[in-house]
Amino acid sequence: MTVYDPAIRELAALLESPEMKDVKPEIREKLENILEMSKKRHNYADEITTKHSDVLDQITKETTTHPWEEVFKAGKTSWIMPARMISSPISSQFLKFIVSMAKAKQVLEIGMFTGYTALSMAEALPPDGVVITCEIADYLKSLTSEFFSRSPHGKKIKPYFGPAGETLETLTKEGRLFDVIFVDADKAGYRGYVETILQNGLLAPNGIILADNAFSDGRPYLLPKSREENPMNDFNEYIANRPDLRQVLLPFRDGILAIRRTSEVEGKVD
């Protein structure tokens, strides 16, 4: 289980630390209970949320067991891709809700990895719907193509390989318009991606942008707020300070910042 809340990680570390040896047993027990309650809350959300499809389950398991370190050592990737980058059943279900509620036909994803969220969103689209997903790592071409071939929804997914900034320019030239945009790639790139999306008119009327990892493991509210050291805070504040946008930070897992145009959120009166 990935723990995203730094307060819980701190508590777990404290319980393992030598400082605990002088602490009264009843206090230790209370602290252990607090940690347990947090795990139970997390597990309860997983239990109650609708389970993901069999193919998404296979992708999750095979991503976890994939030999990422060997692949890197063989020079096939430029870094050891951490399996923990894959999203969870809760995020999968949430994305499916948004795509279906938006009656989306055109979806854009920035950051495909092993295709878990791309396939999740494809599962919620009508037969003529499309998920365009951007990915920089060529190694993932054959892996994801094989994963997508296992699902009837896989044919709705069109991966574009290369740096996402360049792909956004290509998509602009192609005259694309997206109803739902899920941003889940390099954190330092988020601000530029969203600026390009809005400036180049890639977001359809009534469209929504969802930016994953808005909490970035606690960095935005725990680290100094400079742009270089804290790109996720820089992005979150940039969005929060734009009067033409409305946003809500959904505090589940590592946080998702949902963004819409102000004119499409604020109601009118006669």
Ligand SMILES: C[S@@+](CC[C@H](N)C(=O)[O-])C[C@H]1O[C@@H](n2cnc3c(N)ncnc32)[C@H](O)[C@@H]1O
């Ligand atoms: C967090 S993972 C995406 C996880 C995926 N959305 C999921 O939930 O299963 C981020 C991915 O973005 C890719 N990436 C990083 N920088 C990128 C860039 N500049 N352009 C395109 N893709 C990039 C990485 O290679 C990685 O596969």
